[in-house]
Amino acid sequence: MPDLGTGEPLLRTAHQLIVENDDIAVTLEAPCQTSRIDVIGEICHHLAPFQASDRPIVGETVIAKDLTIDSLAIMDMVMELEDRFDVSIPMNVVAEIQTVDQLADTILDLRAKR
Numbered sequence: 800m801p802d803l804g805t806g807e808p809l810l811r812t813a814h815q816l817i818v819e820n821d822d823i824a825v826t827l828e829a830p831c832q833t834s835r836i837d838v839i840g841e842i843c844h845h846l847a848p849f850q851a852s853d854r855p856i857v858g859e860t861v862i863a864k865d866l867t868i869d870s871l872a873i874m875d876m877v878m879e880l881e882d883r884f885d886v887s888i889p890m891n892v893v894a895e896i897q898t899v900d901q902l903a904d905t906i907l908d909l910r911a912k913r
Contacts, residue, residue, distance in 0.1 A: 832909055833884060838903045841883060845876045848901070858900035877902075886910055 843856045849868040850856060860866065862873060877893055880886075880902075886909035896902050 833907070835907060837882065838906050839899060841877075841880065842899050845879060856899060858898065858903070860899045861897050862899065862902070863880060863897070866868055880906060884910060885913070 839858060846856050846860075846862065846866055846868070849866040849872065851865065851867045854865075856866070863866065863870075868876075874893075877888060881888060884906050886906055888909065890904055892905060896905060
């Protein structure tokens with residue numbers, strides 16, 4: 800394995816690993832999967848400051864109705880989620896999203912298409 804003159808091998812990132820065996824090099828790509836629980840957890844984290852009651856934020860929570868959040872805060876949250884999950888949600892799709900589940904499904908669908 801190559802080094803930088805330090806005697807230490809170069810480190811490879813977890814999403815790309817090169818395996819060398821008998822002059823054959825194979826690149827293994829680890830899938831970058833994000834679980835539904837991770838996505839919903841991140842959405843709930845962003846929505847927590849807008850909880851209007853003691854009711855927990857769940858998949859069926861209607862974002863604009865059940866929470867004290869305005870459209871500007873929703874757009875800010877969507878942009879942060881786009882950055883976090885490396886997706887781009889079209890404006891016409893954002894307008895149709897009502898619940899936490901729908902937002903999570905949209906993010907997961909877009910990630911799967913990458």
